[in-house]
Amino acid sequence: MAIEIIATGRAIPAKRLTNHDLASRLDTTDEWIRSHTGIGARHIAEEGVAASDLALEAAWNALAMAAEQRGVTKETLVQSLDLIILGSTSPDYYGVPSTACIVQDKLGVRNAAALDICAACSGFIYGLELAAGFLALNASRKRALVIGAEILSRIADWNDRGTAVLFGDGAGAVLIEQTEPSGGGRRGLLRSMLRADGSGAESLIIRQGGSRNPYHGTGDERPPRVEMDGRAVYNFAVKALIGTIETLLAGENLTIHDVARIIPHQANARIVQAAAKRLKIPESKFFLNIEEYANTSAASIPIALDELNRAGGLQPGDLIMTIGFGGGLTYGGNLIVW
Ligand code: UT7
Numbered sequence: 001m002a003i004e005i006i007a008t009g010r011a012i013p014a015k016r017l018t019n020h021d022l023a024s025r026l027d028t029t030d031e032w033i034r035s036h037t038g039i040g041a042r043h044i045a046e047e048g049v050a051a052s053d054l055a056l057e058a059a060w061n062a063l064a065m066a067a068e069q070r071g072v073t074k075e076t077l078v079q080s081l082d083l084i085i086l087g088s089t090s091p092d093y094y095g096v097p098s099t100a101c102i103v104q105d106k107l108g109v110r111n112a113a114a115l116d117i118c119a120a121c122s123g124f125i126y127g128l129e130l131a132a133g134f135l136a137l138n139a140s141r142k143r144a145l146v147i148g149a150e151i152l153s154r155i156a157d158w159n160d161r162g163t164a165v166l167f168g169d170g171a172g173a174v175l176i177e178q179t180e181p182s183g184g185g186r187r188g189l190l191r192s193m194l195r196a197d198g199s200g201a202e203s204l205i206i207r208q209g210g211s212r213n214p215y216h217g218t219g220d221e222r223p224p225r226v227e228m229d230g231r232a233v234y235n236f237a238v239k240a241l242i243g244t245i246e247t248l249l250a251g252e253n254l255t256i257h258d259v260a261r262i263i264p265h266q267a268n269a270r271i272v273q274a275a276a277k278r279l280k281i282p283e284s285k286f287f288l289n290i291e292e293y294a295n296t297s298a299a300s301i302p303i304a305l306d307e308l309n310r311a312g313g314l315q316p317g318d319l320i321m322t323i324g325f326g327g328g329l330t331y332g333g334n335l336i337v338w
Contacts, residue, residue: 004188008306009061038269042168042294054171055149087123087298121326123298129192148298168294172302204327240331
């Protein structure tokens, strides 16, 4: 039995905001943003568009890809879903209902479980492993959608140049399937590593709006907005990237030469450069598209997977590694034979 990614999809809002656009309303420059992060632009959802809308578009794109491969309609394929799992830091609603349930309804899926997971920028990494485990527990479960969807522009503090320049909106989705052994070597998800360090919870936080600090919209309280201790998260992220690569490789007795591509969470190109330098891995092994999309949290890895996949950058048999890190703090990765 193997759990394979059989299709990918993404949804990127058309509206594009460059660093120069931001510099006209915030005390920042294109030079600062590029040199500190590698970001050149971000895409921003129109008013009225929610995370579930982007998630739905990404999901249909993945289903359409799989349907074309299989010679079936995507409407038929959608009914074979057993699970929809969605990672988001900016869900349609906080707490209830889950954004996954909204996607389930709009897809018209009748017999699937649906839930959101809150693992911030590691949402896709966590979601893939959890969905794979859900399928593997029961041979009659065949397919699941794993989605990362974010409208971070709604929870960014547009008065804080330290965070506003970092984030973008978008969604990515993968369709995974439980397949029978074919005798052709190992396929699909080989191994994941999932970790958490809640002692760092305060360093990336939306303080208002939950049961700890209910938001009443009155008085001196600040509205729910992302706050980040950039330095602390940066140091954590470099360590998380290095530790995840080392642990995943050691677990399978592999070296970095066995890995075709590493798809890291797109938080800051400098984090990737620092980890690559420490591990003596060529930077070209890491796929980066942060220049165009900025940090889309849980969506960044499935967006990158879809972009690479559609550009022919992932060949059957390629060993790839995805790595996430972010609020919680959470981190980890997946090792996948494409
Ligand atoms: O996806 C979740 C995971 N998130 C991350 O991985 C993010 C991790 N952190 C980072 O990527 C970096 O820490 C940042 C990109 C957020 C910040 O870069 P930094 O090199 O750590 O900058 P800093 O916060 O130490 O600030 C350096 C200076 C400060 O000015 P002073 O105090 O030295 O005068 C800031 O006020 O840069 C200033 N600054 C800016 N200047 C122009 C901060 N943001 C900006 C800005 N434009 N947008």
